Amino acid sequence: MKKLVFAGAGSIAEALISGITQNRLLHGSQIWATNRGNGERLDELNRKYGIHTTYNQEELYSGADAVILAMKPKDAANALGQIGDYLGRETLVISVLAGVSFQTIEQASGKPLSVIRAMPNTSAAIGQSATALAANARAGVAEKELAKTLFETVGTAAFVAEDQLDAVTGLSGSGPAYIYYLVEAMEKSAVEIGLDRTLAKELIVQTLIGAAGMLSKSEKTPEQLRYEVTSPGGTTEAGIGILEQHGVQEALVACIKEAAAHSGKMGNTFSCEPKQIGQPQ
Numbered sequence: 229m230k231k232l233v234f235a236g237a238g239s240i241a242e243a244l245i246s247g248i249t250q251n252r253l254l255h256g257s258q259i260w261a262t263n264r265g266n267g268e269r270l271d272e273l274n275r276k277y278g279i280h281t282t283y284n285q286e287e288l289y290s291g292a293d294a295v296i297l298a299m300k301p302k303d304a305a306n307a308l309g310q311i312g313d314y315l316g317r318e319t320l321v322i323s324v325l326a327g328v329s330f331q332t333i334e335q336a337s338g339k340p341l342s343v344i345r346a347m348p349n350t351s352a353a354i355g356q357s358a359t360a361l362a363a364n365a366r367a368g369v370a371e372k373e374l375a376k377t378l379f380e381t382v383g384t385a386a387f388v389a390e391d392q393l394d395a396v397t398g399l400s401g402s403g404p405a406y407i408y409y410l411v412e413a414m415e416k417s418a419v420e421i422g423l424d425r426t427l428a429k430e431l432i433v434q435t436l437i438g439a440a441g442m443l444s445k446s447e448k449t450p451e452q453l454r455y456e457v458t459s460p461g462g463t464t465e466a467g468i469g470i471l472e473q474h475g476v477q478e479a480l481v482a483c484i485k486e487a488a489a490h491s492g493k494m495g496n497t498f499s500c501e502p503k504q505i506g507q508p509q
């Protein structure tokens with residue numbers, strides 16, 4: 229790949245740019261980005277990663293091998309309406325938009341496009357995303373390979389059916405936020421029980437890394453691993469008893485189901501006049 233374009237320059241675009249450049253799949257000079265009008269943000273990305281930034285659509289899209297749609301779903305109809313004219317048939321469109329279907333993307337662009345939908349997460353910034361991908365019927369073997377290589381550079385990547393993507397979004401797209409929420413509570417309580425904030429952070433982070441390593445390397449289920457920590461009549465049992473009283477596991481199940489359902493609804497915030505695919509613009 230010679231030229232990769234980001235339409236949208238927010239959190240997920242930066243996480244991907246960071247992971248892609250750190251892992252040297254592409255040099256910053258091969259990456260281009262634009263946003264809705266925040267020039268300072270584009271300057272920041274240019275300084276940090278050496279990428280090109282522009283509001284000139286012709287310059288942005290010409291010769292692009294792939295364009296990553298990385299704006300909010302509600303802004304995508306407008307964006308696709310504008311950029312559809314600049315996308316060549318050979319340009320692969322990669323959408324990270326939560327909940328927006330292939331059909332909607334093609335209708336909004338008014339063009340038959342090779343589209344790959346991807347649901348990464350922000351851990352792409354350090355090469356640790358868990359990404360699920362789905363390809364439309366026009367995306368061929370080479371396009372799928374390109375997308376897989378791109379997302380494997382920033383973590384793991386696997387193809388799923390399009391109808392699985394809302395579930396993936398609720399689970400692993402939003403997933404890092406659930407973990408950070410838990411860590412916020414662990415940090416708050418650590419200070420309240422008398423630990424130094426810096427020490428607490430080190431202990432929490434290593435505990436997470438260790439638990440993630442056990443989940444990944446051990447053949448035991450999470451439940452078995454939890455039982456091994458929980459000495460009868462001990463501290464873990466006392467603590468988990470409080471989580472059970474508060475219905476924390478049920479709350480987490482409801483959280484993930486709600487996030488997945490919301491992903492499905494996000495596609496509906498994308499409203500556009502359907503264009504006839506294949507008609508001249």
Ligand SMILES: NC(=O)C1=CN([C@@H]2O[C@H](COP(=O)(O)OP(=O)(O)OC[C@H]3O[C@@H](n4cnc5c(N)ncnc54)[C@H](O)[C@@H]3O)[C@@H](O)[C@H]2O)C=CC1
Pocket residue numbers: 235236237238239240241262263264265266297298299300301303306307324325326347348349350401402
């Ligand atoms: N933040 C995350 O962890 C993840 C986000 N996503 C998806 O990525 C997309 C972006 O999310 P964030 O980065 O969190 O949002 P954000 O709000 O941080 O960034 C959105 C960017 O899109 C730009 N934008 C808006 N309209 C535009 C237009 N017409 N043309 C070009 N750029 C335009 C904005 O200026 C901004 O740079 C969403 O669709 C979301 O569903 C997917 C996976 C993870």
Ligand SMILES: O=C(O)[C@@H]1CCC=N1
Pocket residue numbers: 326397401402
């Ligand atoms: O919160 C969101 O809608 C996006 C999609 C997955 C993670 N962030």
